[in-house]
Amino acid sequence: MNFVDLLLLLLQDRYEEVDIVSKGGNYGWRVYEGPLLFQPQNSTVANTSSADAVNAAIFPVLGYSHSTINKLGSAAILGGYFYRAPTDPCTYGSYLYGDLYASHIWAAPETPEGSGNFTAKDIPFTCASDSPIKCDFIVNSSLPALQLVFSFGEDNRKDVYVLTQSGVYRVVRPSRCNYSCSKEVVSPTNHPTQVQLSDSNKIHSQSSILMIAAAFLLFLRISL
Template structure:
């Protein structure tokens, strides 16, 4: 367990072990196996890995992002002995605060043809950069560090709540998770302010830039051509700090884990134009004011958990679509960073979701990733990449 993070997190959020409310995990009788995690690549070790991605080019390689500003590449082979540094932008990245650094990686859907990939990182001048890079034309294991094109940049008022996730959706557009800017309790009111990029999930078109910009605004974004000064990049808002989100490849649903403030962590299915309530709500509960808050027009989470058992920072995961664990098919697999517990959420009955703990991993799980076969991996701050096992 990463003690520095735990102390920092409790200071920022006001977390208290006395918070005891809401329902915790239930049991899914369809899950019969006893699961554990095992090292997927026993010979490899990383420094604070925060993302794992498959490039989608049929090469059977994996790319691991280290928070300090390094992306490594290696064959997807459990016997692999070493990695190659794909990109090193450590000098451009500020990772002094626990939640800053190189935070996300996404490959263009046509990466095999155009060689474009995109990153999300924080800079020494307190900004987030959303940047595009290109692979070297003569070496698929090397990126051209000088090819950076900053598509979007925005100020970060504090060193925490930077979001970090980036991904291309099934619609081909580029999605970006942006936190509320930090501190605690959203002191600047970003959550319900659609005139800022903070506290949102953004959606942009990286292939068809508008005049004067390096990206375009999809024509069906919810606030296109508004006359109220709302940012047209916004896809959904009222999110405190979505660190990780993912799309279900079978139905396109956008799943997100949103980190709570004092008492509750939440899982959301994010819809276009949805308002997820922060800082009026914390999960399904009033935050400000603490009682009788106006919940009209707000999207509740599909699941929440409280902090009474030491779970205080959700790590969003993936709907499992891999070949190895048939009984987990279609279930949303996610974790808590601080406790290391891993759950499988069955949302097939929307009115009665079932959440089952499948592993108590006792490691700080920073992120999940999937390979070309949609097999699931876990990044942990002990430096290892893990996978689920029922053997």
């Protein structure tokens, strides 16, 4: 299994990006904001740099425009973890990240693994019907009202958590949220069954209980 270090960059006012970490890497700022040429606001002077610096720029492997999040143009990328838990097999191996404003969470698999080629998918998310946290929804939307996303986390079992203003949420198996996953094995809830004893077993069990009780009384008798 190959591992790659990813760097999340919060840039200026147009683009958020994810980069593969490279020692001494030049990620293009401030000639580029993500893949876009950067032009400072309230400036008529072009943002120039040497041709070598521009040509050596490392462009992001993932990212999104601020306009994707809201019409105000404000956004802040947050994340992220490579999902390695068995809980959601359809997300396994993907890099999970989101935005501060809690309207988008992305899963990005690397194909093939170790290639540096990531494809982001804007994934739907909601609360499980049996969630221990009360789940309110945004008006006229199917999205849960998480308010703001602060961070992502991971436990020792590789399950991923999302820390939000309204609580901490864990990524669970898709069927709990009424989503389908072709790789998930869904089985009915197994209720514990009562073991029925035969008459001989009942007598044997009762005799064993009486013997234990007698031994306990004998122990008490000797101890007095």
